[in-house]
Amino acid sequence: xxxxxxxxxxxxxxxxALPEDASWVGALKLFDAHAAETLVAAARTLYPHDxxxxxxxxxxxxxxxxxxxKAPVAAQSFAEFVDLVDGALPLKxxxxxxxxxxxxxxGIEQSAAFRLVQRSTVRFLYDDVEVWQAFGYEGASVHLGGxxxxxxxxxxxLPDPPPGV
Amino acid sequence: xxxxxxxxxxxxxxxxxxxxxxTLANELAQRGVGxxxxxxxxxxxxxxxxxDEWGGYEMLSWLDKRTSSGNxxxxxxxxxxxxxxxxxxxxxxTHWSACCYRFIADELRAKTVYGDIPGAxxxxxxxxLDELDPYYDLAEAKxxxxxxxxxPGLPANNNFKVMYAGAKALGLNVSTGRHAINSIPYDGRPAxxxxxxxxxxxxxxxxxxxxxxxxxxxxxxxxxxxxxxxxAVFIEHDAAGKASGVVYVxxxxxxxxxxxxxxxxxxxxxxxxxxxxxxxxxxxxxxLANGYGHVGRHYLRHLIQTVWSTFDKPVHMHRxxxxxxxxxxxxxxxxxxxxxxxxYIEMNSMGLPTTAAFMDPGWWGRDFASVIEQYSKMAGxxxxxxxxxxxxxxxxxxxxxxxxGVPVANIxxxxxxxxxxxxxxxxxxxxxxxxAAGAKRSVEAPAYPASHNLGSNRMAGRAEDGVLDGNGRxxxxxxxxxxxxxxxxxxxACNPTLTIVALAIRQAGFMAGQMAAxxx
Ligand SMILES: Cc1cc2nc3c(=O)[nH]c(=O)nc-3n(C[C@H](O)[C@H](O)[C@H](O)COP(=O)(O)OP(=O)(O)OC[C@H]3O[C@@H](n4cnc5c(N)ncnc54)[C@H](O)[C@@H]3O)c2cc1C
Numbered sequence: 124x125x126x127x128x129x130x131x132x133x134x135x136x137x138x139x140a141l142p143e144d145a146s147w148v149g150a151l152k153l154f155d156a157h158a159a160e161t162l163v164a165a166a167r168t169l170y171p172h173d174x175x176x177x178x179x180x181x182x183x184x185x186x187x188x189x190x191x192x193k194a195p196v197a198a199q200s201f202a203e204f205v206d207l208v209d210g211a212l213p214l215k216x217x218x219x220x221x222x223x224x225x226x227x228x229x230g231i232e233q234s235a236a237f238r239l240v241q242r243s244t245v246r247f248l249y250d251d252v253e254v255w256q257a258f259g260y261e262g263a264s265v266h267l268g269g270x271x272x273x274x275x276x277x278x279x280x281l282p283d284p285p286p287g288v
Numbered sequence: 289x290x291x292x293x294x295x296x297x298x299x300x301x302x303x304x305x306x307x308x309x310x311t312l313a314n315e316l317a318q319r320g321v322g323x324x325x326x327x328x329x330x331x332x333x334x335x336x337x338x339x340d341e342w343g344g345y346e347m348l349s350w351l352d353k354r355t356s357s358g359n360x361x362x363x364x365x366x367x368x369x370x371x372x373x374x375x376x377x378x379x380x381x382t383h384w385s386a387c388c389y390r391f392i393a394d395e396l397r398a399k400t401v402y403g404d405i406p407g408a409x410x411x412x413x414x415x416x417l418d419e420l421d422p423y424y425d426l427a428e429a430k431x432x433x434x435x436x437x438x439x440p441g442l443p444a445n446n447n448f449k450v451m452y453a454g455a456k457a458l459g460l461n462v463s464t465g466r467h468a469i470n471s472i473p474y475d476g477r478p479a480x481x482x483x484x485x486x487x488x489x490x491x492x493x494x495x496x497x498x499x500x501x502x503x504x505x506x507x508x509x510x511x512x513x514x515x516x517x518x519x520a521v522f523i524e525h526d527a528a529g530k531a532s533g534v535v536y537v538x539x540x541x542x543x544x545x546x547x548x549x550x551x552x553x554x555x556x557x558x559x560x561x562x563x564x565x566x567x568x569x570x571x572x573x574x575x576l577a578n579g580y581g582h583v584g585r586h587y588l589r590h591l592i593q594t595v596w597s598t599f600d601k602p603v604h605m606h607r608x609x610x611x612x613x614x615x616x617x618x619x620x621x622x623x624x625x626x627x628x629x630x631x632y633i634e635m636n637s638m639g640l641p642t643t644a645a646f647m648d649p650g651w652w653g654r655d656f657a658s659v660i661e662q663y664s665k666m667a668g669x670x671x672x673x674x675x676x677x678x679x680x681x682x683x684x685x686x687x688x689x690x691x692x693g694v695p696v697a698n699i700x701x702x703x704x705x706x707x708x709x710x711x712x713x714x715x716x717x718x719x720x721x722x723x724a725a726g727a728k729r730s731v732e733a734p735a736y737p738a739s740h741n742l743g744s745n746r747m748a749g750r751a752e753d754g755v756l757d758g759n760g761r762x763x764x765x766x767x768x769x770x771x772x773x774x775x776x777x778x779x780x781a782c783n784p785t786l787t788i789v790a791l792a793i794r795q796a797g798f799m800a801g802q803m804a805a806x807x808x
Binding site: 269 | 341342343440441443444446448449450451453464479482483484485492594601602603604606608640641643644645649650653654658660664665789
């Protein structure tokens, strides 16, 4: 975790504010609570960052829901994913321990539904400004004058190259 | 803006406003030639651009569907967008990271120098470096390439410090390289503020693009008309077999036909081959200018790959110009290495969103998480190497039609054994550089969608070996030209845009000369 401040481009909307409790699913257009919580569990199992709060994974699934609401094909794939992971073992996916969740996901890695969920998690999770902040990516910079006076060459644990190299 | 009538047969119609098309348009306009540029994308300005990797990607990219096949990793990772370019006024020069290197003499004589390589369809270029050098000089001056024309190199940033330390420890020749990005104010454009967002449009204009340099200057002559949101869908010819006009569809879905004195394709390789293949007629049953069957073949995309490494201490690679580093020890063909051709080593950095997306697209789980969490301590190093032309690495038309009724293109690419050897050599060297700088762990990232699309309408010394002559003119259609990288006879190792621009300047001189002589 690092001490930088992450900025989203001021022209883009800020991250959506979701309720911190179970009522967050009320913000979704399409997914029911079970589908939403299953996808949150899947996103966390795929990209397990123990230091990240649940709300970030929920925001990721909020984006899945928006995709599904726009494209029926995507909606069908997300639904299929939930069925696949729920049906693999005697317990529902969200109730499984991490080791079993990993086993279930490995078993469906070749499916289009898995691919959609995995790729979409990468797409939205690592685009979340709170994740940027946590992992030390500062993001938008032009509105702050770039990095020319804000550390573009401040690395000090290696010798500086000679000027003009 | 000057406007031309649809039935004006005196204009040169250029399809695409990127590196090749935008440059050629300005160069022709400066010579007094009337030009209409048809550009599929919108005319955006610096105000529209955002400092956001996905936001910029979605705003600028060519997102129309393509398909892919072959054993290249891209077909698995990015099956429906195997090639990466932009659909906007300025083309991919609104997005590129502006590394500018010249071909070396041997690369223009690849067949002679590399010899017979089974499976490879190598040829020599119909032009030599001596013929090209004066145009490289002109291109570097207009683009303001650092370390040419008295312009200083880009200053070292954090990611470069890592690259430099490793390269020096291994005795390699390393510098911040050459870029069409201002290190000091030049040509009315400011010096870089090291914002790190050249790939989402460049809001400050410190980097050369056809959007901020060539097109405005061409428009100022009164000879150039730019038509944004104009998608070319068919090239027509007359009874004599000369190109006579271009059919295109505007943003409202209305179809027009622009008559032409000459037609130039500059749609970024895949689109140019696709349009030729689609423009079939009784005279050209396999597509325009495709009598010898070379249109779409010998497609190249360079051997491009990145190694991402994590270190003990912060790097903050996202701060500053993203590709300001270069090592040229492996550029020359050296048979002792066990493969033909060479590669440039360059610096690479990406923000967290795209580093995560491209590091290894199918990778998930705790191991991936532990690497990406180290983002702030990560450095990136990259290579661009020569791939072998193969006749079956090609762009073809599928049975599926797009919204304009043009068949969706498929890109087929199988790695040649030489490609694999060069790649593997490169990964080892990239990793050793980072290790020498203290890397804890290095990840060999696969190629992302093809960003250097080349060769699929290649020039050749003989009509039976390619589509174009040495001026980028179709052997079979004397007033049809290509100004994008699909005209490359072979790929060379370096990033292609400086060469695309140099060839376009040269082509403008040729075309204007032919017109003055009454031959075009
Ligand atoms: C991530 C990335 C980084 C890069 N960095 C570098 C670098 O550092 N150095 C370098 O040398 N190169 C770099 N490149 C490559 C460089 O961008 C291209 O080589 C160059 O822009 C190609 O020029 P072009 O004229 O062929 O095509 P483009 O610049 O892509 O322009 C083609 C234009 O044609 C338009 N068009 C296509 N079809 C039609 C149609 N049917 N009708 C109307 N318009 C059409 C498109 O919308 C587009 O605007 C990079 C590319 C990428 C993706």
